[in-house]
Amino acid sequence: MDEQAHPIPxxxxxxxxxxxxxxxxxxxxxxxxxxxxxxxxxxxxxxALATEHSFRPNQMASRLRTQRTGVVGVVVPLGHERRQHLSDPFFMTMLGFLADRLTEDGYDLMLSRVIPDATDWLERIVDSGMMDGVLLIGQSDQFHSIERVARRYRPLVAWGSSNLPGQVHCAIGTDNIAGGRLAGERLIARGARRIAFLGELRAPEIRQRCEGVAQALATAGIAHPPIQLDTHLASDVMEQEIAAHLERVGGDIDGIAAASDVIAVTTLRVLADRGIRVPHDMPVVGYDDLPIAVSAVPRITTVRQDIARGANEMVSALFRRIAGEDAPSVVMPPILVERDSA
Amino acid sequence: MDEQAHPIPxxxxxxxxxxxxxxxxxxxxxxxxxxxxxxxxxxxxxxALATEHSFRPNQMASRLRTQRTGVVGVVVPLGHERRQHLSDPFFMTMLGFLADRLTEDGYDLMLSRVIPDATDWLERIVDSGMMDGVLLIGQSDQFHSIERVARRYRPLVAWGSSNLPGQVHCAIGTDNIAGGRLAGERLIARGARRIAFLGELRAPEIRQRCEGVAQALATAGIAHPPIQLDTHLASDVMEQEIAAHLERVGGDIDGIAAASDVIAVTTLRVLADRGIRVPHDMPVVGYDDLPIAVSAVPRITTVRQDIARGANEMVSALFRRIAGEDAPSVVMPPILVERDSA
DNA sequence: CGATTTATTGCAATCGATTGCTGATGCCGG
DNA sequence: CCGGCATCAGCAATCGATTGCAATAAATCG
Incomplete structure (x- = not known):
């Protein structure tokens, strides 16, 4: 063991x-x-000499010269939901898969959690010359900023909706309207007629999920549209918020569609506190199918998004775009996973 | 709006x-x-001219010249637990706080999820010349690799134990032995005499938690040491693993100390399936105090690690070290959060 | 054996921003 | 009217790796 002493130079x-x-x-x-x-x-x-002296070439210099950074930026825009923490399980699950895939392909991952206060937040990122491409986890309410940049910066792929009016940027995601419909149909099949939708609508994905629930109700010939209740993802206030909502509309509803599994889990918690039994008294459907959906008691019936596949599609699309090819948006079908909460 | 057309150069x-x-x-x-x-x-x-042409200087060049990258590496070593996914809530919660703090201070965050197969995995990272400092989330079973690098590379701070034999590297963490003791004492106070410890011992933090439980039992004059049951964090196998453990030792134990809240939540799930009531039939104590501990039904009694503070301490220590100052290890006290599961 | 390939290596420019030093200009007091 | 000093801008070297082109040596062929 003489590793510690390369005496002088x-x-x-x-x-x-x-x-x-x-x-x-x-x-x-x-x-x-x-x-x-x-x-x-x-x-x-x-x-041999290099390994002996454990020499590793300076990446900065190499990257400057080759104009290739080997870094992909992963950006979480928190436009609405400023208080939302990066530890949101959905982001993190996605991030985990992205990290796995990018690492496999020899890329490093630069993480930015951005609160878009300046309008050029995305420009700042893509023009920094620090990364070969950028992945956006969610579009938040930043459609225009994303569009503006995507028009001239090719290697950019977002997670989210790809059918927004006028959209040119590449997005990978599931069909949120269909997903909302699945949730709605399940609740209706469970006898619900007055459905509450827990989630706030500024992000397009969520808005579409609510719309899907509304469609399901309409198709079933139920006159009452979903009662939409803003629910924010900051974990410290979510529980009180949901409790307040239920306090207010509790008697008027007989089914809950949650905008995400995180919201569903918290809802279960709140319902348990008031002795409301799930699914008997109040069926609850989640969204995402995160690991917590299975660990919850009762297990959550939820609309599954295949996050692993989504991550793969995102990275594949990005690599194609980095290589100068084109890569279209992808819409994946959501699946209803039937468990115990509805 | 002439933004789109800077015609030629x-x-x-x-x-x-x-x-x-x-x-x-x-x-x-x-x-x-x-x-x-x-x-x-x-x-x-x-x-003015710069903003007009939305000019942003090339970071690679700047960083090469100034020898300052403005990037901090955050590394998750998965030495044991190869199957563990990056989406482990503890990592992610920590990562979230680190991201917040680093962003605030103008640093970028480069994320590496490393499976240390080559012995020089950490050298590769610190010698890449890509970052000003490195944060390790967890020591895993890589004590020696970390020590070797820490001896010559100062801006390195780990989350974990700081009292390992011979340790010189800077670590921020909670007193895991004390934490384990808290968990054990609580279970004993709840009448438990034969305690199972769910978690595997290759990571030093976890080993110390188990040791703490053992100490509590010894102090209480209970002859039976904790029954340690390997439980891996890969979410897809954890449930079956725990189920199998309980199948085997079910009748012999009357209390469970989980190595983490994630394990505790899954344990609750498994116990619910077999109609074992918590805490009445079987008290369960978690560890970490993640948001899921509060959402679970019943709410989990757990040993709290102040992750937010931990993240801050890590970053502060790292900055001191980047500046060339010294920064010692920090041991924070764990706190028992009394809720409903024990 | 001379001419021409072929296999290696060296030289020097390059990537783009930063910064120590020098030079030029203008203002001041004496 | 001149030396001295402050202010501002330019020149050129530098960070460290990469790479096109030239140069050398060795090998091949007729």
């Missing part, structure tokens, strides 16, 4: 190594890149 | 801008940096 640059090997920096560069232009012997010798 | 470099402004690149650089060495007028003129 640490090998920091390719030039240091070149001096040691008695060759020119250029040769070292080529040798380390494994190019065939250098003699196999010298290449091996240099590589 | 986009202003990409500081030299472009200099030409436009009729000054030298050096002056532009100083002007954009807001230095006082340039005339106030020219400075304003240049800055």
């Amino acid at each position: 640490r090998v920091r640059t390719i030039a240091d190594l070149a001096r040691l090997a008695g060759v020119s920096p250029g040769t070292v560069s080529r040798a380390l890149a494994g190019k065939s232009l250098v003699n196999a012997e010298t290449r091996d010798r240099i590589q | 986009r202003v990409r470099t500081i030299a472009d801008l200099a030409r436009l402004a009729g000054v030298s690149p050096g002056t532009v650089s100083r002007a954009l940096a807001g230095k006082s060495l340039v005339n106030a007028e020219t400075r304003d003129r240049i800055q």
Whole structure:
């Protein structure tokens, strides 16, 4: 174990190594890149020397020269929901899959949690010259900013809706209207007639889910549209918020469609506190199918979004776009997962 | 709205801008940096020109020159628990706070999810020249790798235990032995005598928690040490694993200490399935105090780690170390949060 | 054996921003 | 009217790796 003591001159640059090997920096560069232009012997010798001195080329320099950063930006825009924390399980699950896939493909992941107060928040990110492409987890209420940038910056892919009026930016997502419809139909099948929708509508995905619930009600010939109740994702206020909502409209509703599983879990909690039994007294349907949906008591019936596949589609689309090809939006079908809460 | 059409020559470099402004690149650089060495007028003129052409200096070049990247690496080592997904709520909660704090201080966050198969996984990261410092979320079973690097690379701070034999690396964490003791004492107070510890021991934090439980039992004069049952964090197998454990030792135990809230939630789920009532038939104590602990039914009694504070301490320590100062390890006291599950 | 490939390596420019130093200008007091 | 000083701008080197092109040596062929 002599690792700790490389006594004096640490090998920091390719030039240091070149001096040691008695060759020119250029040769070292080529040798380390494994190019065939250098003699196999010298290449091996240099590589051995490199590992011996645990030399690692400076990425900044390399990236400056090659104009390729090997970094993908993953951005979470919190336009509405400023208080929402990055620990939102949906974001995180998505982020986990993205990280897995990007790592596999040799990319690094730069994470930005942005509160879009300046209008050029996205420009700042894409023009920093720091990343080869950008993934947006959610569109929030920033449709116009995203459009503006997407028009000139190709390697940009968002998670969310792809059928918004005038949209040109590439988005991967599930059909939220269909998903809302599934939730609504399930609740109706369970006997619900007056459905509350817990979630706030500034993000297009959520708005579409609510719309889907409304469609289901209309199709079933039920006159009452869903009662929409703003519910914010900041975990510290969500419980009180839901409690207040139920206090207010409690008697008027007989079914709950939650905009996400996180909301559904909290709703279960609030209902349990008031002795309202799920699904018997009040069926509840979630959205997303996160791991918590299975751990909850009762297990949550929910509309599944295939997040793993979504992450893969996003990365694939991004890589195509980085390579200069085109990549269209993708709409995946949601699936109703029938469990115990409705 | 003429934003879309800067017809021909986009202003990409500081030299472009200099030409436009009729000054030298050096002056532009100083002007954009807001230095006082340039005339106030020219400075304003240049800055105006810069915004007009929405010019953003190339970060790669800047960082290469200044040797300061403005990036902090956040690394999640998955040494044991290869199957553990990045979406583990503890990691994510921590990551969220770290992201908030780092963003506030103008740093970018580069996320790496590492499976340490090569022994030099950490060297690869710190020597890449890509970041000013590195935060490790958890030590996993990589004590030696971390020590080796920490001995020569100062701006490195880990979350975890700081009292491991021979440890020199800076770690921020809670007193896991004390935490385990709190959990054990609570269970004992609830009448438990034969306690199961759900969690696997390769990570030092977890090992210490189990040890704390053992201490509590010993102190109370109970002869039976905790029955330790490996429980892995991969969400898809955890439930079956716990179910199998309970199947096997079910009758022999009368209290459960879970190594984390995630495990506790799943345990609740499994117990509910078999009609075992919590806390009446089987008290359960969690660890961490994540948001899910409050949403669970029943609400989980758990040992709280102040993750927000932990994240802050980590970042503060890291900044001190980046600045060349020293920063010692920090041990925070855990707190028992009494709720309904025990 | 001389001419021409071929295999390696070196040289030097380049990526784009930053910054120490020098030079030019203008203002001041003596 | 001149030396001295402050202010401002430009020049050119620098960060460290990469790469097109030139140069050298060795090998091949007629």
